[in-house]
Amino acid sequence: GRSIALAFAREGAKLALAARRTERLQAVVEEVEAAGGEVVAVPTDITDRAACQRLVDTTLERFGRIDVLVQNGHYDGDYKIVADSDPDDWRAIMEVNLFGALHLVQLVAPAMRAQRDGRIVLINTGASTDPPPTLGAYAASKAALASLARTVAVELGPDGIRANGVQLGPVQGENWQGWVETGSKAAGMTREEFERDQCKDVPLRSVPTPDECAGAVVFLASDLSARVTGQSLAVNGGRWFVS
Numbered sequence: 001g002r003s004i005a006l007a008f009a010r011e012g013a014k015l016a017l018a019a020r021r022t023e024r025l026q027a028v029v030e031e032v033e034a035a036g037g038e039v040v041a042v043p044t045d046i047t048d049r050a051a052c053q054r055l056v057d058t059t060l061e062r063f064g065r066i067d068v069l070v071q072n073g074h075y076d077g078d079y080k081i082v083a084d085s086d087p088d089d090w091r092a093i094m095e096v097n098l099f100g101a102l103h104l105v106q107l108v109a110p111a112m113r114a115q116r117d118g119r120i121v122l123i124n125t126g127a128s129t130d131p132p133p134t135l136g137a138y139a140a141s142k143a144a145l146a147s148l149a150r151t152v153a154v155e156l157g158p159d160g161i162r163a164n165g166v167q168l169g170p171v172q173g174e175n176w177q178g179w180v181e182t183g184s185k186a187a188g189m190t191r192e193e194f195e196r197d198q199c200k201d202v203p204l205r206s207v208p209t210p211d212e213c214a215g216a217v218v219f220l221a222s223d224l225s226a227r228v229t230g231q232s233l234a235v236n237g238g239r240w241f242v243s
Helices: 002-010 023-033 049-063 086-113 138-161 174-187 191-198 208-221
Strands: 015-017 039-041 070-071 118-125 161-168 233-236
Touching: 002 070, 002 208, 015 023, 015 049, 023 039, 023 161, 039 049, 039 138, 039 191, 049 086, 070 086, 070 208, 086 118, 086 138, 118 138, 118 208, 138 161, 161 208, 174 191, 174 208
Parallel strands: 015 039, 070 118, 118 161, 161 233
Antiparallel strands: none
16 A cells, blocks of 8 residues: 555655554655655544545545545455354455455445546455465455446446456465465475575566556556456466466
């Protein structure tokens, strides 16, 4: 989310940023402002439709229009196999990963339809098509999110609104570094050896950085992708191209 915000700021976008954790949100706001960007921050829990409405209203009050929605919030779930999962845990995951996105899409749609232009980018995951064990609820919610993007593209395309997804695999960052730290110790490898081993089936032999992933989001929001809608762009070093 931070890298996406900074990438848009570098392109001159005016930003309304939302997250649950105020301290992390404010840190990104300060980075955007330091780079000369214009930004407003709205602490938001996307499972709360009223909070999502406040985010949209604040954006319109500050900037007068909404050109792009990027939905990057997610909840990764209970880490249980399907047979042992609590259906209520699945519902909680769906509230964030599907219904949170649905709230935002529905609430920005009127402004985008009125101006006959809009770009929606829903951040997704390779788990939506290749679910690993213990991530069944997460994978199901993200598969639904991918379907939402395709349906929105069909339904709102006549109003000049494009909707796409970005499917990410592993990304360099806190989670990846933690995985490398734990995994390398368990395997008796150096961090470098473990990373090479984890990337041996990735054609580009490396995990994308957050900034590299953000570039794909900016592309889908820009006029360079003016005739691209209903698509899911994989940013994963080519991982899915190997059998």
